[in-house]
Amino acid sequence: MPSEDEESKEPRSRSAAPSPAPPTTASSSAGACGVEIPISWPADGTVSLKWIEHLTGALEWSSRHLPPSEFASVLPVHVFDSLILTASKILHKEPNCVTVRIGDDDCSSNSHSNSSSSISNSNCAVVVVGDLHGQLHDLIFLLQDAGLPAHNRFYVFNGDYVDRGAWGLETFFLLLAWKVFLPHRVFLLRGNHESNYCTSVYGFEKEVLVKYGDKGKHVYRKCLGCFEGLPLASMIAGRVYTAHGGLFRSVPSPQSKRSKGKKNRRLSFNLEVNSLSLGSFEELSKARRSVLDPPWEGLNLIPGDVLWSDPTMKPGLSPNKERGIGLLWGPDCTEEFLKRFHLKLIIRSHEGPDAREKRPGLAGMDKGYTIDHVVESGKLITLFSAPDYPQFQATEERYKNKGAYIVLKPPGFDEPEFHSFEAIVPRPEVWFPYSTC
Numbered sequence: 210m211p212s213e214d215e216e217s218k219e220p221r222s223r224s225a226a227p228s229p230a231p232p233t234t235a236s237s238s239a240g241a242c243g244v245e246i247p248i249s250w251p252a253d254g255t256v257s258l259k260w261i262e263h264l265t266g267a268l269e270w271s272s273r274h275l276p277p278s279e280f281a282s283v284l285p286v287h288v289f290d291s292l293i294l295t296a297s298k299i300l301h302k303e304p305n306c307v308t309v310r311i312g313d314d315d316c317s318s319n320s321h322s323n324s325s326s327s328i329s330n331s332n333c334a335v336v337v338v339g340d341l342h343g344q345l346h347d348l349i350f351l352l353q354d355a356g357l358p359a360h361n362r363f364y365v366f367n368g369d370y371v372d373r374g375a376w377g378l379e380t381f382f383l384l385l386a387w388k389v390f391l392p393h394r395v396f397l398l399r400g401n402h403e404s405n406y407c408t409s410v411y412g413f414e415k416e417v418l419v420k421y422g423d424k425g426k427h428v429y430r431k432c433l434g435c436f437e438g439l440p441l442a443s444m445i446a447g448r449v450y451t452a453h454g455g456l457f458r459s460v461p462s463p464q465s466k467r468s469k470g471k472k473n474r475r476l477s478f479n480l481e482v483n484s485l486s487l488g489s490f491e492e493l494s495k496a497r498r499s500v501l502d503p504p505w506e507g508l509n510l511i512p513g514d515v516l517w518s519d520p521t522m523k524p525g526l527s528p529n530k531e532r533g534i535g536l537l538w539g540p541d542c543t544e545e546f547l548k549r550f551h552l553k554l555i556i557r558s559h560e561g562p563d564a565r566e567k568r569p570g571l572a573g574m575d576k577g578y579t580i581d582h583v584v585e586s587g588k589l590i591t592l593f594s595a596p597d598y599p600q601f602q603a604t605e606e607r608y609k610n611k612g613a614y615i616v617l618k619p620p621g622f623d624e625p626e627f628h629s630f631e632a633i634v635p636r637p638e639v640w641f642p643y644s645t646c
Contacts, residue, residue: 244270246283250291256390258357264386265349268379272345273637280378280420286428289382293431296385299392301438305494307396309335309445315361316619333361335445335622337615339558339577339592340367340400343374343416344612346633347596348383351614354630358387358395365443367558367592368400368453368516371432372411374600375639378420381432399439400453401516401559405501408433412601412644419641437499441515444490446622448553455557455589456538456546457514458526459488485526485536487546488514505534519560520581520589522570531567540582540589547586553623555589556615561598562608576629577613590615590625597632601642 244266251260271283316333336355341348358364370384371377387395401407408414408429417432418425442452488511496511503513517535524539543555562574572579574593582589596612616626 246271248284248288250288254291254295256292256295256386258390261383261386261390265383268345268376268383269349272376272379276640277375277416277420278422281422281424284382286421286424289428290431292382292385292389293435295389297435297438299388300397300435300440301499303438303440305440305496305498306442306444306490307398307440309363309365309396309443311335311363311446311619311622315363332618333363335363335365335449335617337445337449337451337556337592337617338364338366339594339613340369340561341374341380342369342402342561342595342598342600343371343377343380343413344595344598344600344632345374345376345379345383346636347594347612347630348380350630350633351594351612355614355616355628358391360394363394363396363445365396365445365451366398367451367556368398368439369402369558370397370400371413371416372402372407373598373644374412374595375416375637375641375643377413377416378428378432385435396443397439398443398451398453399436399441399498399516401503403436403439404503404516405433415641415643419643433501437501439498441496441498441512442493445617447551448621448623449556449617450546450550450552450554451556452515453557454514454516454518454535454559455520455555456518456526456536456542457488457493457511458536459486459492460508460510485528487526487538487542487549490550503534517559519568520557520571520591521568540584543582543589544584544586547584553587553621554625555587556592556625557590558592558594560591561593561595562610563599566608575608575610576627577611578615578627578629587623588625596630599644600636601639601644 245263246267248264248267267283271280311333338351356362366384370381384397388397402411414429417429421428442450444450493511497509498512500512503516505513513534514536517532518529519537521537521539524541526542527537529535529537560574565571565574571581577593579591580588581591592613592615594612594614597607597609611629611631613627613629616628
């Protein structure tokens with residue numbers, strides 16, 4: 210494989226087009242630049258590319274011209290309900306580890322392809338995206354830069370769509386629209402921030418309550434229900450494993466002994482550190498993902514591992530004491546996992562520049578990605594797609610990092626192309642800092 214520098218493309222930046230002076234309300238049916246508001250649900254219930262383009266324009270426009278308290282006048286609650294219900298039905302039917310299969314027919318050109326994309330229209334490709342954290346404008350740029358999802362262009366998103374950014378609701382809603390439009394081309398995985406705990410602490414709950422007012426609790430509950438249905442991981446072309454946090458433990462089923470006369474007794478199952486071992490895809494498939502917050506103790510530990518674990522340079526598998534949930538795994542575990550399941554790449558996310566600053570021995574996230582482990586069977590990559598993060602810190606305190614996405618192409622889909630990009634400038638004014646964490 211090429212070296213890290215040889216694989217990386219030059220970072221790209223994009224300035225937002227100048228916008229007219231913001232109106233004070235969204236009472237008119239047409240916004241600036243011909244954007245029709247409010248958004249209406251398609252009459253036949255079928256999401257189309259045109260509808261998504263309309264939605265994207267309306268979300269981008271409202272983020273620059275309206276206070277968040279008027280968001281419901283752009284995206285009414287009944288439209289939100291229709292989309293999240295449709296998307297949730299699709300997501301809840303998917304397995305814990307979705308399989309991204311690419312056949313010969315998928316590699317033909319398609320009318321939805323974007324001729325200005327970084328990916329050749331003559332080939333199929335899989336685009337892998339890391340943490341987004343409510344940075345809507347950077348997501349819109351990424352989709353344009355890599356090329357919109359299409360018949361021959363698959364997308365796998367590694368989670369953390371919300372929290373710490375001002376437009377988590379818009380970001381998640383736009384991704385749900387793409388999922389409904391192309392359910393077998395767009396795959397949305399769960400991140401650790403798609404949980405009740407994180408969204409109540411890091412801003413998303415506050416964001417929803419501000420944007421939807423007295424309907425905010427209803428919208429927030431619907432989002433939590435949708436989060437529960439998000440798959441945990443993906444397998445791309447049988448060669449690449451992706452998940453938000455990464456690897457997971459084997460949790461054998463103990464022989465439980467019921468104690469008579471004690472109702473609702475909780476079964477305690479604590480694995481000793483020296484007994485930890487890597488889990489299998491069969492075990493992953495049987496994990497119960499429909500929980501608001503992945504448990505950190507008990508029998509259902511795999512979801513927490515997949516969402517919260519981190520790599521380290523220290524060999525072995527150990528509890529992730531820093532986070533209080535999940536695991537730490539070393540290069541030997543990466544090699545074992547790749548070799549055991551005949552894989553070439555592990556692509557995970559979960560760590561931005563702030564997290565990596567506290568991780569001696571691992572590279573920083575300045576370019577939006579790092580290659581953490583290079584072993585005999587392949588590589589472990591961390592991918593972060595939110596540039597100039599975190600949004601709510603003072604400008605002089607932000608990390609000025611680039612975001613990145615990965616493109617995987619035939620024949621093996623296991624030679625990653627890294628595409629770094631800078632943040633959209635100028636960012637819209639942030640009316641209300643939902644998160645200061």
